[in-house]
Amino acid sequence: METPGRTASTPSSPEPNRPNDEARGPRLREIxxxxMVPNLITVLAICAGLTGIRLAFEGRYELAVAMVLLAAFLDGIDGRVARLLKATSKFGVQMDSLADIINFGVAPALVSYAFLLHNAKSIGWIAGLLYAIAAGLRLARFNVMADREIKAAWQSEFFVGVPAPMGAMLVLLPVYLGFLGVEPSPLFVFASVAYTVLIGYLLVSRLPVWSGKSSRIRRDLMLPILLAVVLYVALLMSYTWEVLSVTVIAYLCVLPFSARAWHRRYGTITIEDDSATV
Known part of the structure; x- marks a missing residue:
């Protein structure tokens, strides 16, 4: 049945002097x-990580490692920049998660494989795969635990397992040693394979790792600490591979003390996570 004054074949025309919103399409909202700054940093981090992979397969290993470490640095500061600028967004969170798996998982594994692990052939490739997958699992677990509405008291002081950015730095230790002149003998190659698997295990383990988030510094120690940081950076610029090697070894030596501090403070409380649901 037709409506009076309107035929079925003739659509109603829009009223005069009123814009037709459907014809104009959706309005673009300015931001x-x-x-854009945090997302731009994340994109630059992805570019650095992928460029590091390319440089590794071109044989320019020192530049490749430098690009991977630069990617890890940029990926580590983008969230802080977002919070500082009050520019956090769901899009940025998703973008950062995708960048993390490239910069902390895929890039270090491929650089290590191209430089050294390929000498172990399939075993070296499997070690690289295990590390990359472990980094992905570690990041997924971190995201799930960060989304909890109610967080345990220890989460402000300890990570569950070695954090992925530090894992990327740790897994490249055999590469640093190679730059320092260690020959790729069969013993060194297979020891590096076992070391890569070990770092992957530390990523997905439930080892309590001190995060430093809730640390406080006495005012009288601020200037000495600043001078120590300046000295560290100066040494890093002058003796890059030596300083990185010492840093990695020192960090690994601190891990048992971190677990000991956990047990002293929280006893035998079980660290629970939601990794089974990921």
Whole structure:
């Protein structure tokens, strides 16, 4: 049955002097430029990680490692920049998660394989795969635990397992030693394979690792600590591979003390996570 005054074949025309919103399409909403800065840093981090992979397969290993470490640094500061600029967003969180698996998992594994692990052939490739997958699992567990509405008291002081950014730095230790002149003998190659698997295990383990988030510094120690940081950076620029090697070894030596501090403070409380649901 037709409506009086309107035929079935003739659509009603829009009223005069009223814009037709459907014909114009959706309106584009402008956003402040500061909201783009964290996402731009994340994109640059992805570019650095992928460039490191390319340089490794071109045989420019020192530049490749430098690019991977730069990617890890950029990927580590983008979230802090977002919070500082009040530019956090769901899009940025998803973008950062995708960048993390490249920069902390895939890039270090491929650089290590191209430089050294390929000498172990399939075993070296399997070790690289295990590390990359472990990094992905570690990041997924971190995201799940970070989304909890109610967090345990220890989460402000300890990570569950070695954090992925540090894992990327740790797994490249055999590469640093190679730059320092260690020959790729069969013993060194297979020891590096076992070391890569070990770092992957530390990523997905439930080892309590001190995070330093809730640390406080006495005012009288601020200047000495700043001078120590300046000295560390100066040594890093001058003796890059030596300083990185010492840093990695020192960090590994601190892990047992971190677990000991956990047990002293929280006893035998079981660290629970939601990794089974990921």
């Amino acid at each position: 402040p430029l500061r909201l």
